[in-house]
């Protein structure tokens with residue numbers, strides 16, 4: 150009974166569960182860096198000492214099992230909404246005890262509203278978390294619903310190779326295969342994806358994390374439950390899903406820039 154409870158809690162918190170792999174996260178951070186305002190860039194560099202944002206983009210996954218972050222940042226890699234894609238505080242509280250990326254984004258916005266009153270090390274921690282979380286909650290395997298955990302933690306095969314989880318395919322295999330790129334090519338991927346007009350970017354970045362996650366959930370909902378355990382995935386799966394993955398990478402990049410511009414562009 151106790152073991153079952155722990156298993157259920159781990160599933161709900163999504164620990165340990167990785168969002169986009171290094172290629173996806175670095176691409177998102179690179180797109181965001183290209184859309185920072187001059188003021189935001191200068192302010193961020195006070196804390197990062199000029200470290201490019203992509204270097205922080207995978208940090209939360211690197212420390213996911215390391216104390217004290219295993220506890221402090223637990224659950225911040227995914228979020229949850231109702232079946233009709235409402236990410237209300239009530240559903241976040243009920244399903245995840247407010248341990249989710251959207252609640253964490255609300256926390257950081259408040260915490261960093263007056264940068265002068267916050268220790269530099271805390272601001273830097275906030276930067277690292279924001280860069281990762283906006284990316285993570287756009288990964289379709291990290292969009293949880295109150296009626297379907299959608300963590301995709303069951304085996305499939307991908308181009309004939311066994312994969313321990315479908316989650317892993319969404320995290321990295323799909324975009325690597327679909328783009329033909331590897332981690333080192335993230336700048337090229339960012340250039341390929343960063344093609345939206347100012348008008349489209351403005352439309353996609355309205356609001357804050359809740360609106361962004363709800364928008365992502367509406368994109369993801371139609372594919373929930375469509376791939377059964379043991380499915381043999383190949384070119385057809387890539388062609389059907391690479392568009393969705395790249396849509397979310399783009400939105401995450403532009404929304405990450407917006408988040409950083411709001412906090413650091415004052």
Ligand SMILES: [Zn+2]
Nearest residue numbers: 167168226285
């Ligand atoms: Zn993560």
